[in-house]
Amino acid sequence: MKFLAFVILFISFQSYAVDSNSIQLGPIEPSIAMDFVLPVQFDGSEDNRLTVRSIELMFNAELATHLKGHFNFALHDEHGTMESDVHEAYLETTQLHSQLKLKFGKFLLGVGRLNTLHQHDWLFTTTPKVQQDFFAAEGVTDTGVQAIYTLP
Numbered sequence: 001m002k003f004l005a006f007v008i009l010f011i012s013f014q015s016y017a018v019d020s021n022s023i024q025l026g027p028i029e030p031s032i033a034m035d036f037v038l039p040v041q042f043d044g045s046e047d048n049r050l051t052v053r054s055i056e057l058m059f060n061a062e063l064a065t066h067l068k069g070h071f072n073f074a075l076h077d078e079h080g081t082m083e084s085d086v087h088e089a090y091l092e093t094t095q096l097h098s099q100l101k102l103k104f105g106k107f108l109l110g111v112g113r114l115n116t117l118h119q120h121d122w123l124f125t126t127t128p129k130v131q132q133d134f135f136a137a138e139g140v141t142d143t144g145v146q147a148i149y150t151l152p
Contacts, residue, residue: 028061035120053077054120056087066095070107072118076138087118087141099150106143115139 035053059071072088090105108116114131119138131139 028059031058031060032056033058033118033120037125051077052082056118056120063091066093068092068094087138099152101148101150103146103148104144106141107146109140109142110146111135111140 033054033056035055036050037053038050039047041048054074054076056072056074058073059069061069063069069091070088072086074085074087075082076085077083086106088105088107090103090107092103093101096102108118110116112131112135114122114128115135116139119127
């Protein structure tokens with residue numbers, strides 16, 4: 001069986017939040033990603049139909065001078081039914097310290113090569129066996145705090 005994948009990524013626009021009492025929010029940047037799959041079987045099978053694998057709605061915004069927010073809501077096809085899930089919802093510091101970066105909330109863990117990428121960002125249509133066995137098809141998410149320090 002061969003698969004063709006169609007991905008519509010980051011149809012985005014910007015809207016600006018309203019200032020209130022000297023707190024200036026940066027632009028709120030919404031984007032949407034839609035992942036379509038078309039299986040092709042040359043025996044005239046009824047499985048030859050375009051399906052939606054996932055739809056993700058993302059919002060990014062600069063919340064303060066050194067703080068960014070990220071929210072990702074997803075709909076996934078789970079054996080014929082669409083399941084909804086909050087994939088990621090976290091705050092991230094941008095320049096707390098020159099080499100220190102903090103992230104807190106729910107996010108994809110930084111383990112493995114593919115775990116920090118969403119499935120629609122992959123360059124292939126099927127989940128690799130190692131990713132599926134160790135990290136699940138959509139990767140490993142958890143709620144917590146992540147500190148990254150870059151050595152000088």
